[in-house]
Amino acid sequence: MGDARTELLDRIVADVAAHGLADRSLRDIATAVGSSHRMVLYHFGSREGLVQAIVAAVERSQRELMLSLAAEASAPRDLVLALWAQVSSPELRPFVRLFFEAVAATAGTGRDALTGPWLDDSRDAAAALGLELDPAELRLGVAVTRGLLVDVVVTGDVGPATEALHRFVDTWAPAPR
Numbered sequence: 001m002g003d004a005r006t007e008l009l010d011r012i013v014a015d016v017a018a019h020g021l022a023d024r025s026l027r028d029i030a031t032a033v034g035s036s037h038r039m040v041l042y043h044f045g046s047r048e049g050l051v052q053a054i055v056a057a058v059e060r061s062q063r064e065l066m067l068s069l070a071a072e073a074s075a076p077r078d079l080v081l082a083l084w085a086q087v088s089s090p091e092l093r094p095f096v097r098l099f100f101e102a103v104a105a106t107a108g109t110g111r112d113a114l115t116g117p118w119l120d121d122s123r124d125a126a127a128a129l130g131l132e133l134d135p136a137e138l139r140l141g142v143a144v145t146r147g148l149l150v151d152v153v154v155t156g157d158v159g160p161a162t163e164a165l166h167r168f169v170d171t172w173a174p175a176p177r
Helices: 004-019 026-032 037-044 047-072 076-087 093-106 116-128 135-155 158-172
Strands: none
Touching: 004 026, 004 037, 004 047, 004 093, 026 037, 026 047, 037 047, 047 076, 047 093, 047 116, 076 135, 076 158, 093 135, 116 135, 135 158
């Protein structure tokens, strides 16, 4: 069993993925997960601290997924498409929505807590595939994927975004013939 902060954060992540974060007070969220406003403040300091912890937890789990998929992938395109299949799935959609909601809530902080870790872990995933990718190329991949996820969240239709991702991947890492 984990520590109290981690257990509380896990319950909060599940709740806000199901019910959203916007327009909900810390008291509302704490009550929904069987805790108190004081405990949320004790563990996270503020609403901003809670949002940052939520984003970090969700992002960490998705990067861990990428690294585990990299261990199984035989080519970069396989990794990108397998990761897309996971992050664009209906099961993860609430967490993707939560990610974008949290991005909006923490915009302008001046910290690179969202893209930097993806670039680092993408570099590690590429290395697992025997590749060394340029940082701009990695950033482009992260940006394209996030942009297409916005499309999925807004429209609810993964098909067109998946087709667009396939086109992007074909220009970046053509399928073997």
